[in-house]
Amino acid sequence: MAHDLIPPGVRSRLKSLRLTSRRAVGAQGIGAHTSRSRGTGLEFAQYRAYEQGDEPRQIDWKLYARSDKFFVREAERESPLALWILIDASASMAQADGARPGWSRLDAAKALAACLAELAIAQGDRFGLIALHADGLRMVAPGSGPRHRDRLLIELHALSASGGFPDPARLAPLWERIGAQDLVVMLGDFFDEAGVALVERLAAARRETLAVQLLTVEERDFPFEGGHRFRDPETDAELLGDGTALRADFIQRFADARAALQARFDAAGIRHATYVLDEEVDAPLRQLFGRRLA
Amino acid sequence: MLALLLPVGLFALAALALPALIHLARRSEDRRTDFAALRWLSEKPKPRQRLRFDEWPLLLLRLLLLALVALWLARPALRDEADARSWIVAVPGVDIAEARDAASDDAEIRWLAPDFPAADRPAPAAPQPVASLLRELDAQLPAGAALTVLLPERLSGLDGERLRLARQVDWQVAPGAMAAPRRGLPPPPVLAVRHAPDQAASLRYLRAAAVAWQSPDQPLGYSAAGLDAPLPDRRSVLVWLAPGRLPAAVTDWIERGGTALVGADTDLEAADGAGGALAEERVLGRGRLLRLTAPLTPAAMPQLLEPDFPRQLQAVLAVPAAPPSSARAVDVAPLAGGASYPRAARELQPWLALLIAALLFVERWVATRRARRVAP
Numbered sequence: 001m002a003h004d005l006i007p008p009g010v011r012s013r014l015k016s017l018r019l020t021s022r023r024a025v026g027a028q029g030i031g032a033h034t035s036r037s038r039g040t041g042l043e044f045a046q047y048r049a050y051e052q053g054d055e056p057r058q059i060d061w062k063l064y065a066r067s068d069k070f071f072v073r074e075a076e077r078e079s080p081l082a083l084w085i086l087i088d089a090s091a092s093m094a095q096a097d098g099a100r101p102g103w104s105r106l107d108a109a110k111a112l113a114a115c116l117a118e119l120a121i122a123q124g125d126r127f128g129l130i131a132l133h134a135d136g137l138r139m140v141a142p143g144s145g146p147r148h149r150d151r152l153l154i155e156l157h158a159l160s161a162s163g164g165f166p167d168p169a170r171l172a173p174l175w176e177r178i179g180a181q182d183l184v185v186m187l188g189d190f191f192d193e194a195g196v197a198l199v200e201r202l203a204a205a206r207r208e209t210l211a212v213q214l215l216t217v218e219e220r221d222f223p224f225e226g227g228h229r230f231r232d233p234e235t236d237a238e239l240l241g242d243g244t245a246l247r248a249d250f251i252q253r254f255a256d257a258r259a260a261l262q263a264r265f266d267a268a269g270i271r272h273a274t275y276v277l278d279e280e281v282d283a284p285l286r287q288l289f290g291r292r293l294a
Numbered sequence: 295m296l297a298l299l300l301p302v303g304l305f306a307l308a309a310l311a312l313p314a315l316i317h318l319a320r321r322s323e324d325r326r327t328d329f330a331a332l333r334w335l336s337e338k339p340k341p342r343q344r345l346r347f348d349e350w351p352l353l354l355l356r357l358l359l360l361a362l363v364a365l366w367l368a369r370p371a372l373r374d375e376a377d378a379r380s381w382i383v384a385v386p387g388v389d390i391a392e393a394r395d396a397a398s399d400d401a402e403i404r405w406l407a408p409d410f411p412a413a414d415r416p417a418p419a420a421p422q423p424v425a426s427l428l429r430e431l432d433a434q435l436p437a438g439a440a441l442t443v444l445l446p447e448r449l450s451g452l453d454g455e456r457l458r459l460a461r462q463v464d465w466q467v468a469p470g471a472m473a474a475p476r477r478g479l480p481p482p483p484v485l486a487v488r489h490a491p492d493q494a495a496s497l498r499y500l501r502a503a504a505v506a507w508q509s510p511d512q513p514l515g516y517s518a519a520g521l522d523a524p525l526p527d528r529r530s531v532l533v534w535l536a537p538g539r540l541p542a543a544v545t546d547w548i549e550r551g552g553t554a555l556v557g558a559d560t561d562l563e564a565a566d567g568a569g570g571a572l573a574e575e576r577v578l579g580r581g582r583l584l585r586l587t588a589p590l591t592p593a594a595m596p597q598l599l600e601p602d603f604p605r606q607l608q609a610v611l612a613v614p615a616a617p618p619s620s621a622r623a624v625d626v627a628p629l630a631g632g633a634s635y636p637r638a639a640r641e642l643q644p645w646l647a648l649l650i651a652a653l654l655f656v657e658r659w660v661a662t663r664r665a666r667r668v669a670p
Contacts, residue, residue, distance in 0.1 A: 095330050224327070227325075228327045230327050230329040230335060231328055231329065233328050239332060239337065241337075250331075253334040254331060
């Protein structure tokens, strides 16, 4: 895996994206997100000279009385949004394309997570990570700033995919940590019913939930020729078949399954995007955040 | 006709299975593929077990290459087509007009001469080694070919070995006569003496012998000079009377075909022992070197004073006479049952090796060119 998770070309394009949440409310202070509440922050940060356009009521009049100059009080801004990145780390995420063995679904998920962290840093949001591993959840509590991003990257580098999707019992800490109104982005393949059910419950529980389904090129195009022994990495079920003969039927059934999944997401109010491994990493983010939805 | 000298080498053709297997293997094996979306794969179609090969051109190249290597191991050779035409050879000098009329149309008359020229061309003039040529022809002809030989009544050019050929020969005596080899006494030797000053006393005996050989109408075949005089031409006999080793110039003169008689005090390596009482003889290059057994003084060599000394000296110097080589043709009809020789075949291995090398080059080029996919 490359040291830097984000490809250079993608990093430059990230600047035009902004994390948005439909549920963000201004109750917790001034942030980058649309809010009904106005006013300065709670904690004083600095004075700065008045500039044209500043609201007159932000001017510190007592200071003006003392110094005969206009100064504006600035406060530390507290972002109202916490971003949770959920990564499915079951064995199916380790699948990569035969044509590009070094780029698995999990690698793409890590790159996406790094991109999301960059976006969150750029607008001062807090962000955290939860990897859904069969052995248990691996969590980076929400925080902000470059130091926190490094903590997240270390956790991402150490992450590997194995086992199945965790039991619902193991997911209990997730409900304790993810607060209401938080932004949750789930990165996974959503082949497991448990994964789909999790995001549906999150959405139902008033978390702003987004889903990015990661697909390999082989799942989209089914380019296999000749005899193959297909193996499900999670259940170890095997199926012997001829690629050419299976292709049309598989593409039809898989498209149906994806349509059904997207219908469920839409019904649950989950914004969703699909990322195929041969696309640019920022494509799903552009799909989710490229236009302002709120 | 193509023949294989080592047909066992064709077992190497079994190696043809190797490239076929290499190109086939990826097909028959069902590759394990991780595929998480397995539940949307339907169960029904089994992989087709049809034989399929990757990269046909490369496979064909490799098969061809291996087949050629196997052929190379089998040592292919090109045998000339055995034409069973009958041969008629005529000894030069025979009148072939009659035989030409009698010959059937599929036979061709040739002269019994080196390379067996056709009878349309003039007969070779020089006397031919008939026995040797017959043996050569017998060895060259394919086993089934009939051979007719037209000979004059008197046959020369024979040798000491009785003719024994592999085939039954139609031995026909025809009118005509061979060019007879020149016969008669050889001319007496011409002595060219080169002597050291202190040997002058010995010269009189040699001169006396030369005078004795001289025919009345011939000049005297004798001359004498010092050691530093130029060497005579090689028809003369060089008499070298000087102690010590022979100079390199003299040795060289002898080796090119000269005959030399040297004094008894000349240093030589061991002689062959041939010769006689008067001189011992050895062969030096193409020439002969004779050394006197004793100094040319009556005390050491009493024969000098005997009346037949010139005859003895001429006998020593004369070239040994050839054995008789002429006989009546009917008496020397060849015996049958001689060894027959398998005819040498022209091996094709070097050319095949070149072809294999070229093919290997092409194969490597095809197999390593950039546009190729990954695979065998």
